[in-house]
Structures are given as C-alpha cells and as structure tokens.
Amino acid sequence: MSVSKPAAVDAARASRAARKEPAQAAAENGALQMGELSELLGYSLKRAQLKIFEDFLRCVAPLQLTPAQFSVLLLLDRNPGRNQTEIANTLGILRPNFVAMLDSLESRDLCARIRSTNDRRSHIVVLTDEGRAVLARAKKLVAAKHEARLNELLGPAKRAALLDMLATIAREF
Amino acid sequence: MSVSKPAAVDAARASRAARKEPAQAAAENGALQMGELSELLGYSLKRAQLKIFEDFLRCVAPLQLTPAQFSVLLLLDRNPGRNQTEIANTLGILRPNFVAMLDSLESRDLCARIRSTNDRRSHIVVLTDEGRAVLARAKKLVAAKHEARLNELLGPAKRAALLDMLATIAREF
DNA sequence: CGGTATTTGATATGATGGATAACAATTATC
DNA sequence: GATAATTGTTATCCATCATATCAAATACCG
Numbered sequence: 001m002s003v004s005k006p007a008a009v010d011a012a013r014a015s016r017a018a019r020k021e022p023a024q025a026a027a028e029n030g031a032l033q034m035g036e037l038s039e040l041l042g043y044s045l046k047r048a049q050l051k052i053f054e055d056f057l058r059c060v061a062p063l064q065l066t067p068a069q070f071s072v073l074l075l076l077d078r079n080p081g082r083n084q085t086e087i088a089n090t091l092g093i094l095r096p097n098f099v100a101m102l103d104s105l106e107s108r109d110l111c112a113r114i115r116s117t118n119d120r121r122s123h124i125v126v127l128t129d130e131g132r133a134v135l136a137r138a139k140k141l142v143a144a145k146h147e148a149r150l151n152e153l154l155g156p157a158k159r160a161a162l163l164d165m166l167a168t169i170a171r172e173f
Numbered sequence: 174m175s176v177s178k179p180a181a182v183d184a185a186r187a188s189r190a191a192r193k194e195p196a197q198a199a200a201e202n203g204a205l206q207m208g209e210l211s212e213l214l215g216y217s218l219k220r221a222q223l224k225i226f227e228d229f230l231r232c233v234a235p236l237q238l239t240p241a242q243f244s245v246l247l248l249l250d251r252n253p254g255r256n257q258t259e260i261a262n263t264l265g266i267l268r269p270n271f272v273a274m275l276d277s278l279e280s281r282d283l284c285a286r287i288r289s290t291n292d293r294r295s296h297i298v299v300l301t302d303e304g305r306a307v308l309a310r311a312k313k314l315v316a317a318k319h320e321a322r323l324n325e326l327l328g329p330a331k332r333a334a335l336l337d338m339l340a341t342i343a344r345e346f
Numbered sequence: 347c348g349g350t351a352t353t354t355g356a357t358a359t360g361a362t363g364g365a366t367a368a369c370a371a372t373t374a375t376c
Numbered sequence: 377g378a379t380a381a382t383t384g385t386t387a388t389c390c391a392t393c394a395t396a397t398c399a400a401a402t403a404c405c406g
Contacts, residue, residue, distance in 0.1 A: 166220075
C-alpha cells in the first residue's frame with residue numbers, strides 16, 4: 001500500500017486537464033515536465049549527439065558514409081603507412097570490431113590493406129584513389145551542409161567555444 | 174598500381190622514426206595526427222558523451238543506475254500519473270524497448286505499474302518509496318561527484334554555456 | 347641459436363541499444 | 377454496433393560494443 005490511490009490520481013488529472021487548472025507541482029495536461037533533466041549535462045549531450053549524427057547522415061547520404069567511416073577516411077588520409085591497430089586505437093575502435101568496418105570500406109574500393117614488408121603481421125591501410133575522391137566530396141558536403149548549419153544555429157564564436165569545451169571533456173575527463 | 178610502394182613507405186617511416194626526423198606533412202613517429210577530425214563537432218561530441226556517461230556510471234555505481242534509468246526515475250518523480258507511452262515518448266524511448274526497462278526497474282521495486290481505471294489499456298507508472306529513496310541518493314551522488322567534476326573542469330559559467338548550447342542543438346537541430 | 351612471450355589481424359560470440367511488425371485487450375469514432 | 381485507433385507486449389532484426397581465442401609473425405631472452 002505504499003503507492004497510494006491510482007484511481008484518485010488519474011481521476012484528478014483528468015478533471016484538472018478538463019478544467020485547465022494548474023496542478024500542484026507541474027502542468028499535468030500537455031507535455032511532461034523535464035525537471036532536473038534539463039540540468040543534467042549527460043542528457044542534453046546525448047540528445048545533441050543523436051541530432052548531430054542524424055544530420056551528418058542526411059548531409060552525406062549521397063556518399064553513403066557513416067560518421068565512423070568518415071573518420072576512418074580522414075585519418076587514413078592524414079596518416080599514411082599506418083596499420084589497422086594504429087588506426088583503430090586512435091579512433092577508440094577495438095581491433096576485432098575494426099575488421100568488419102575495414103572489410104566494408106575495402107569492398108567499396110575506398111581503401112586497401114597491404115601487407116607490410118617490415119612486419120608481415122600487420123596490414124598497412126591505404127586510401128585508394130576512389131577513397132580520396134569520396135573523402136574530398138564528403139568533406140565538401142560536411143562543410144557546406146552540416147557544419148554550415150551549426151554556424152547558422154550557434155554562430156561561429158559559440159560553435160568554436162562548444163567544440164573547445166567538448167574536446168576538453170573528451171581529453172581530460 | 175594506384176596505391177604506390179608500400180615497402181618504401183614504411184621503410185621510410187621506420188628510418189625516420191629511428192632518426193627522429195620530421196616527416197613531410199606530419200610527425201609519423203608517435204601518435205597519429207587527428208587532422209580535421211579535431212574540427213568535426215560530431216566527433217568531439219561523441220567522445221565527450223562517452224566520457225560523461227562513463228563517469229556517470231562510476232559516480233552512481235553504488236546504486237546500480239544507468240543514465241537512462243536515472244532519467245526515468247527523475248521523470249516519474251516530476252510527472253506522477255502518467256502512463257508508459259507518455260514517459261517513453263518524452264525520453265525518446267520507443268514503447269517496445271521501454272517494456273524491458275520498466276520490467277527491470279519494477280523487479281527492483283523502484284517503480285510499479287498500475288492499471289488506470291480511466292483507460293484500462295494503459296499502465297500508470299509510479300515511483301515506489303524505495304524508488305524515491307534511490308532517486309534521492311542518486312541525485313546527491315550526481316551533484317556531489319559527477320556534476321561537481323564538470324564544474325571543476327570547466328567552471329560554472331562555461332558549464333552553463335555548454336549546457337545551453339547542447340540543449341539548443343537537441344531542441345532545434 | 348632456440349624456446350617463450352608478445353603482437354597483429356581475424357573469428358566467434360555475447361551483451362546492449364535501437365527499430366519495425368504484429369497481436370490482444372481496450373477504447374474511440376461514426 | 378461495426379470499424380478504427382491506442383496501449384502494452386512479444387518477437388525479431390540490425391548496429392554497436394566488448395571479450396576470449398587463434399594462427400601467423402615477430403620480439404625477447406637465456
């Protein structure tokens with residue numbers, strides 16, 4: 001009996017909603033009260049991240065690239081001559097999970113594995129010409145559509161401040 | 174032959190690393206270059222979100238609550254008399270996936286489902302006394318450990334600015 | 347040198363989060 | 377009163393993420 005009168009509760013809600021009478025602690029009629037959820041950074045962080053990824057996917061949809069795949073291509077372009085473990089580690093991807101990911105990119109001829117002659121255990125991952133071309137087009141789409149939309153919403157200064165704070169958290173937390 | 178001399182590439186890297194001689198575009202010896210990844214908001218956003226959730230789990234570990242479970246308890250506390258669909262929708266959880274989540278919380282006696290007498294299809298979800306107690310303790314842990322650490326890292330002003338920007342993105346993007 | 351330990355890519359597997367289709371019970375609609 | 381819509385639920389699928397394990401190759405060390 002610790003959970004108190006259900007019938008009374010929603011009967012009260014119904015009547016209050018009908019009469020448009022404010023409830024004791026919150027407006028019970030329409031949308032729910034977020035309460036202290038609005039102050040919880042992790043919540044807004046997750047929600048924002050989902051929105052950003054969603055928009056990224058839309059903007060780069062013609063190239064069929066996920067954020068993770070895009071990050072791999074970017075990293076390969078900047079760091080030629082590296083093996084799978086190095087790339088995966090840098091992106092926080094576990095080696096077993098990176099295998100399928102590379103398989104996918106390689107099957108689309110965006111990159112290739114090359115057995116290192118130094119260390120015949122490791123596969124050096126290289127961008128193909130096709131991979132470089134797709135990356136170039138992806139960068140343009142991201143800059144012109146995705147990041148542009150952010151600047152529109154926040155302005156360049158706030159956008160830079162946001163990026164800086166997120167990087168700080170990612171680095172030092 | 175479009176991907177050019179692997180042997181030469183990593184042979185060169187090896188020798189450069191040995192002689193500590195700077196590479197043409199980047200330092201190829203130690204850590205990889207993040208390049209334009211540092212400018213990609215989605216990347217830092219995701220990384221920061223993982224760190225924040227990780228820390229949340231640590232801080233609230235004594236109570237065995239995930240961020241999602243915590244958000245459910247918070248919402249139930251603020252919005253008594255609501256049914257499963259309303260709670261789930263507000264949190265962006267799909268109704269089918271909310272069932273197992275509620276099962277878990279209910280099996281721990283943190284909340285309970287009560288058949289509404291108004292609409293006998295719906296289950297009104299209520300916090301139990303135990304649920305309220307756990308929520309209270311969780312709030313204290315989050316405030317004292319988790320959010321405090323953020324204030325330590327960013328300072329109250331930047332923390333508030335960050336929260337504001339994330340909420341803006343989550344709302345309007 | 348030779349034996350042991352470590353590293354690398356890979357496979358299998360499990361846990362989790364998220365999405366859709368379908369269903370019975372109930373209620374709304376016309 | 378017949379049909380449509382809603383609610384909670386189940387089953388199922390897909391993607392992400394984590395661990396253990398393995399064979400091949402290399403490093404290490406006595």
